[in-house]
Amino acid sequence: MKIAVLLFEGLTALDAIGPYEVLARLPGAELAFVGKERGDVRTDNQILRLGVDRTLDEMPAADILVVPGGFGERRLERDEEVLSWLRKVDAGTRITASVCTGSLLLGAAGLLRGRRATTHWSRMSRLAEFGAVPVAERVVRDGKVATAAGVSAGIDLGLALALEIAGRQVAEAIQLSIEYDPAPPLDAGSPARAPEAVRAMVLQRIESRDRA
Amino acid sequence: MKIAVLLFEGLTALDAIGPYEVLARLPGAELAFVGKERGDVRTDNQILRLGVDRTLDEMPAADILVVPGGFGERRLERDEEVLSWLRKVDAGTRITASVCTGSLLLGAAGLLRGRRATTHWSRMSRLAEFGAVPVAERVVRDGKVATAAGVSAGIDLGLALALEIAGRQVAEAIQLSIEYDPAPPLDAGSPARAPEAVRAMVLQRIESRDRA
Numbered sequence: 001m002k003i004a005v006l007l008f009e010g011l012t013a014l015d016a017i018g019p020y021e022v023l024a025r026l027p028g029a030e031l032a033f034v035g036k037e038r039g040d041v042r043t044d045n046q047i048l049r050l051g052v053d054r055t056l057d058e059m060p061a062a063d064i065l066v067v068p069g070g071f072g073e074r075r076l077e078r079d080e081e082v083l084s085w086l087r088k089v090d091a092g093t094r095i096t097a098s099v100c101t102g103s104l105l106l107g108a109a110g111l112l113r114g115r116r117a118t119t120h121w122s123r124m125s126r127l128a129e130f131g132a133v134p135v136a137e138r139v140v141r142d143g144k145v146a147t148a149a150g151v152s153a154g155i156d157l158g159l160a161l162a163l164e165i166a167g168r169q170v171a172e173a174i175q176l177s178i179e180y181d182p183a184p185p186l187d188a189g190s191p192a193r194a195p196e197a198v199r200a201m202v203l204q205r206i207e208s209r210d211r212a
Numbered sequence: 213m214k215i216a217v218l219l220f221e222g223l224t225a226l227d228a229i230g231p232y233e234v235l236a237r238l239p240g241a242e243l244a245f246v247g248k249e250r251g252d253v254r255t256d257n258q259i260l261r262l263g264v265d266r267t268l269d270e271m272p273a274a275d276i277l278v279v280p281g282g283f284g285e286r287r288l289e290r291d292e293e294v295l296s297w298l299r300k301v302d303a304g305t306r307i308t309a310s311v312c313t314g315s316l317l318l319g320a321a322g323l324l325r326g327r328r329a330t331t332h333w334s335r336m337s338r339l340a341e342f343g344a345v346p347v348a349e350r351v352v353r354d355g356k357v358a359t360a361a362g363v364s365a366g367i368d369l370g371l372a373l374a375l376e377i378a379g380r381q382v383a384e385a386i387q388l389s390i391e392y393d394p395a396p397p398l399d400a401g402s403p404a405r406a407p408e409a410v411r412a413m414v415l416q417r418i419e420s421r422d423r424a
Binding site for chain 1: 244351361395397406
């Protein structure tokens with residue numbers, strides 16, 4: 001089972017690493033990190049380098065496609081090379097998936113028209129630009145398209161896909177392997193429960209960065 | 213505030229990326245990925261390359277030290293260059309932290325003697341080899357040493373440290389930024405709740421790999 005995870009300049013690392021850490025453990029998984037050029041990409045904060053081992057041309061098809069988000073996603077919405085690759089790969093996937101603002105890139109490629117989808121809570125209104133129906137859930141499935149909410153939601157996405165593809169026991173074994181028994185010391189991970197001042201602070205920071 | 217995250221051949225990516233994704237968002241954070249040589253390391257499954265931008269010599273001190281785990285950790289338990297670097301950096305840290313079997317490396321460096329600590333559930337018995345007191349909790353704090361359970365527990369560790377260092381509002385803003393509102397589709401993330409057959413399967417796989 002071929003799994004392609006797209007990497008690009010300015011991605012958010014955990015968007016990609018969450019689903020990778022789950023899906024790479026599926027029996028028979030051949031997971032590759034794919035990008036415009038072989039080499040490295042830097043994350044949104046310029047701190048981490050992640051290695052791209054295959055070019056888009058070298059990975060023209062996959063059973064599962066995973067598209068992460070991050071501030072660098074915005075630029076790709078007008079990158080015809082990436083958009084046409086997404087359309088080509090999507091045509092043959094079993095599951096096309098995204099994490100965070102990766103769904104906006106799927107949208108820009110025309111893959112979310114009329115579909116229910118999610119993204120980072122702060123960017124939810126942008127989904128309508130691409131004809132998608134915004135849904136504020138952790139993982140949203142519409143046909144073969146699975147979109148996850150912000151950043152850390154990619155772990156839940158990965159497990160949902162593992163359950164579907166390999167069944168309960170394998171998915172449970174993966175969850176236990178990565179000891180995914182979350183215990184956040186605070187309860188501010190959802191915009192519905194975070195204090196209003198915190199929500200405003202995060203929103204302002206994201207919007208100023210997204211416009212830059 | 214200088215934060216050093218150790219990278220090495222055969223680490224588990226999420227062990228490092230979880231705390232990174234949280235701690236890099238702290239105001240004033242200068243986070244660097246440190247390793248024996250500049251260049252890349254490959255993860256435990258050989259699939260992902262992560263970039264090392266500073267050598268151990270180039271990062272002789274840090275306010276926060278984060279040591280991830282993974283099958284590659286075992287080899288480092290006899291690597292005097294790494295062990296002496298850990299001791300040197302630890303001498304000046306505000307917080308010395310580990311994720312998963314990263315705690316065994318802290319133990320091998322002599323930094324857990326008499327301390328309460330945790331690690332991946334499957335390796336818990338090894339903590340006693342290093343004079344540590346094993347504790348089956350998500351994040352264990354003893355003095356300035358904070359150890360986290362397996363793989364995904366590094367996100368909870370990161371948030372606990374963010375709360376301590378920068379206060380509630382900043383930590384909440386980070387949690388909301390990464391939309392850390394976990395909703396696993398299964399409840400097998402803890403050895404106490406996973407089915408016995410799943411636990412046995414994972415344990416067998418880990419033990420055969422760890423002996424290899």
